[in-house]
Amino acid sequence: MQDRKRADYYAMEARRLGYPSRSVFKLQEIQRKWKLLKEPILDVGAAPGGWTLFVLRTLGLGTRIVAIDLENLDVKTPPGCKISFLKGDVFSQEGMEFVKQGGPYGCVLSDAAPATTGNRVVDTSRSYNLVLQIISIAEMNLAVGGNLVLKLFQGGDAGKVRERMEMIFGRVKLFKPRAVRQNSMEVYIIGMGHRP
Template sequence: MSNRSRPDHFTLKARKMGYPARSVFKLEEIQKKWSLIKRGKPVLDVGAAPGSWTLFALRTLGKGACVSAVDLKPLTIKAPPGTILRFRQGDVFTPESADFLAEGGLYGCVLSDVAPSTSGNRLVDARKSWNLVMRVIDLAEEHLTPGGNLVVKIFQGGDENEVKARIKALFREVKTFKPKAVRSESMEIYIIGKGFMGLNQENQL
């Protein structure tokens, strides 16, 4: 068994807590530091399968929570009693998904752990990740409520500074963070935007 396929401490702990993936601990750390998910505010989770982040958001928000999630693949989780999980299986950037997103928002927080299928070529993969993240920021601009928060995953090695600059122009605060649960060999980092300034006029409710 390779190091990658052997369940590590985070994987075992995730299973014990009912989460399908170890990635939950990345969001848990981000939430502890920046409280991006706020009670009473709906959440959008982009690239949600198998569903650890979605389940974490539902549990964090508690009774009355509403999380909208989109992924090409199915979720393997069940919403806790008293919470609402809206799920669409498909590409998040299609017009059909746009309708689904609009029906669940405006959102207090947009989470994106979305990742491209990887080729093994770091530059190519970083470029694909950059493209996805820029499109997720477009979605956040359209569907976040003023004051809302954003977290996006990006593969380092491309133009992550450009992503950071764009988030800086839209949010009051920007942070870059590599959670402990990110594997040491991984090129992923998370960029956080706090306090959406609501530049999109339609968002000025």
């Protein structure tokens, strides 16, 4: 399918299924392939909430999820759901403490991305800093055997990220889901089987 048509298709499908963003299809493809979701879940860069809702629909409405983002979630969840959300920054002390309280996690998800400037060097370096922060968070808060799904912008530092991940996970894969636009720098690095 042509890239543009495919993008429209995913946006329409997301709307039809009640998801606030098309990002959900990236996680859906990753989950179909590797079955990585394990409770409790930490969802970093969760807004507007597509991945959070996908986790609830996949693992069940009672799944414990801790979510953090600079922006608010925009999903309606049924009463009784065990979602704790902080509108905050993963680099802040408050953010780090909030995340720690809900752990250790079976799976850490991060679709977090810095606001892009269009300057490839600036964007990849911001993404790299965010990715390093999230790897540190995963290292401190993942249970033994836990998994990490992490978005990064491909660039000079992707190799270094992979090396770091290989030190703390049994298996590491780089994956570009079909729902990612062809011209996007976005890719996912997946760590399976955390070994502290």
